[in-house]
Amino acid sequence: MINKKLTSLFISIMIIAAIFLQISCKPTIQTDLTKENIIPKPVSVTATGDYFCLGEKASIYIQGETAELMQTGNYLAERLRPATGFPLEVRTTTEEPGKGNIFLTLSGADASVGDEGYILSVTKKLITISAKKPAGLFNGIQTLRQLFPASIDMSTKQDFDWHISGGTITDYPAYNYRGVMLDVTRHFFSVEDVKRYIDLVSAYKINYLHLHLSDDQGWRIEIKSWPNLAIYGGKTEVGGGVGGYYTQEQYADIVKYADSHFITVVPEIDMPGHTNAALASYAELNIKGKATDLYTGTEVGFSTLATKKEITYKFIEDVFGELASLTTGPYIHIGGDESHVTKKEDYIPFVERVQDIVIKLGKTPIGWDEISLGKLRPGAIAQYWSSAENANKAVAQGTKLLMSPAARAYIDMKYDSTTVIGYTWAGLIEVDKAYNWDPASLEQGIGKENIIGIEAALWSETITNMKEVEFLTFPRLPGLAEVGWTPSTLRNWDEYKMRLGNHAKRFKAQDINYYPSKLVPWVD
Numbered sequence: 001m002i003n004k005k006l007t008s009l010f011i012s013i014m015i016i017a018a019i020f021l022q023i024s025c026k027p028t029i030q031t032d033l034t035k036e037n038i039i040p041k042p043v044s045v046t047a048t049g050d051y052f053c054l055g056e057k058a059s060i061y062i063q064g065e066t067a068e069l070m071q072t073g074n075y076l077a078e079r080l081r082p083a084t085g086f087p088l089e090v091r092t093t094t095e096e097p098g099k100g101n102i103f104l105t106l107s108g109a110d111a112s113v114g115d116e117g118y119i120l121s122v123t124k125k126l127i128t129i130s131a132k133k134p135a136g137l138f139n140g141i142q143t144l145r146q147l148f149p150a151s152i153d154m155s156t157k158q159d160f161d162w163h164i165s166g167g168t169i170t171d172y173p174a175y176n177y178r179g180v181m182l183d184v185t186r187h188f189f190s191v192e193d194v195k196r197y198i199d200l201v202s203a204y205k206i207n208y209l210h211l212h213l214s215d216d217q218g219w220r221i222e223i224k225s226w227p228n229l230a231i232y233g234g235k236t237e238v239g240g241g242v243g244g245y246y247t248q249e250q251y252a253d254i255v256k257y258a259d260s261h262f263i264t265v266v267p268e269i270d271m272p273g274h275t276n277a278a279l280a281s282y283a284e285l286n287i288k289g290k291a292t293d294l295y296t297g298t299e300v301g302f303s304t305l306a307t308k309k310e311i312t313y314k315f316i317e318d319v320f321g322e323l324a325s326l327t328t329g330p331y332i333h334i335g336g337d338e339s340h341v342t343k344k345e346d347y348i349p350f351v352e353r354v355q356d357i358v359i360k361l362g363k364t365p366i367g368w369d370e371i372s373l374g375k376l377r378p379g380a381i382a383q384y385w386s387s388a389e390n391a392n393k394a395v396a397q398g399t400k401l402l403m404s405p406a407a408r409a410y411i412d413m414k415y416d417s418t419t420v421i422g423y424t425w426a427g428l429i430e431v432d433k434a435y436n437w438d439p440a441s442l443e444q445g446i447g448k449e450n451i452i453g454i455e456a457a458l459w460s461e462t463i464t465n466m467k468e469v470e471f472l473t474f475p476r477l478p479g480l481a482e483v484g485w486t487p488s489t490l491r492n493w494d495e496y497k498m499r500l501g502n503h504a505k506r507f508k509a510q511d512i513n514y515y516p517s518k519l520v521p522w523v524d
């Protein structure tokens with residue numbers, strides 16, 4: 001009798017538990033995958049109307065055992081664990097896992113998705129991301145994160161139904177280079193700051209981080225063969241603050257962290273202008289052999305290396321030699337902008353020789369658009385920022401361009417006249433202006449075939465801390481990331497601004513200090 005009662009009680013509990021589970025996995029919001037607010041907008045999305053529910057028992061399965069795959073699986077687990085509170089173990093497998101799991105695989109994706117593309121399929125049973133390369137899986141993971149409720153980005157456990165809409169996303173980038181530049185010279189930013197920046201920008205599929213490591217106001221990377229550069233030249237910054245520099249160990253740590261987010265670091269040592277910090281550190285680099293004073297102002301174009309002295313090229317070989325050995329990516333940026341006090345007849349052979357130094361080290365030189373005044377070496381890249389004439393000169397030499405037109409992509413510009421920080425020399429850049437342009441039709445004579453990609457540039461004369469970095473970066477960077485990722489035929493400001501409005505919740509979950517532009521219908 002007692003046994004019978006116990007059995008029926010057990011059955012009732014099981015039924016209630018089953019109903020509860022069912023209810024707790026019922027989506028409370030829409031389940032149409034095509035209506036999700038993904039940024040950058042994917043190439044193709046089809047919906048089934050179904051949904052997947054992530055439960056406590058879910059694991060992340062990776063097919064294959066390479067360290068990079070494992071790292072990618074762990075990355076996803078680490079993103080999902082805090083808010084879900086689920087253990088989300090990462091396991092390897094040789095075949096498709098059972099119901100309720102996430103599956104990352106390097107087989108099954110069509111070759112047309114390329115090195116960075118992915119296919120994300122969500123069924124009631126399984127979430128599958130397939131790609132040709134781990135970078136593609138990582139990009140698929142960024143999309144997946146955006147399919148969960150925004151609370152997924154919170155750092156503490158949230159009570160939520162972690163369901164996502166069913167369907168298939170096939171996606172790959174329009175441009176291979178989607179970068180952001182951070183100027184760590186005018187004001188110095190710590191290793192932790194740079195890592196947070198990497199965290200935030202990688203969520204929008206940015207894959208290059210250009211670090212502007214030297215300028216008039218500071219030298220920010222330890223060079224063992226020329227130690228004074230960092231010790232003395234890194235002492236201060238704009239406004240006279242304490243400045244700082246990265247030791248080589250710290251810098252290597254940044255590069256490693258970026259690599260683990262599929263972001264390639266591009267180091268820049270600006271020359272022959274923008275070199276006062278070096279000229280203050282070593283007298284012999286000056287034309288007159290006398291060291292300059294450290295500089296904490298914001299003027300540009302007043303300094304130059306002694307382009308006719310051999311010691312200058314020894315210095316460059318040493319600096320780039322050390323930097324190349326710390327660089328896992330293909331590029332070294334040689335600057336070359338605004339060398340107003342270098343004579344043109346000195347500037348041209350200088351830039352040509354410096355390109356050769358970089359190439360000899362096995363790296364590819366990039367320089368600001370002025371470098372196209374000289375002969376550009378095969379494979380070199382010119383970064384268009386202000387002169388369409390220079391950009392066209394580069395194209396005429398068969399050189400590819402990295403597009404950073406100041407009036408669109410300089411995210412150190414103010415949003416509007418009331419923005420407290422930022423510059424105005426390239427105009428005010430509201431969120432729509434940063435979004436509403438097509439790199440391939442911006443300038444006459446420059447088409448998609450001439451362009452490797454785009455880069456947002458954040459110069460730091462007017463910003464001193466991460467809150468300010470975030471304010472100028474968000475929400476313009478997600479838009480610029482979409483300019484680089486999504487085919488222009490699929491982009492439209494009126495539709496984009498609705499998607500962007502839905503990212504406010506995500507910004508808040510990550511404590512991002514963003515600019516709440518009036519042009520965007522924010523959904524809190």
Ligand code: NGO
Pocket residue numbers: 300337338368385410412423459460461
């Ligand atoms: C210019 C200049 C930088 C300034 C920046 C400020 C380039 C390539 N050189 O861009 O030194 O910091 O504008 O917006």
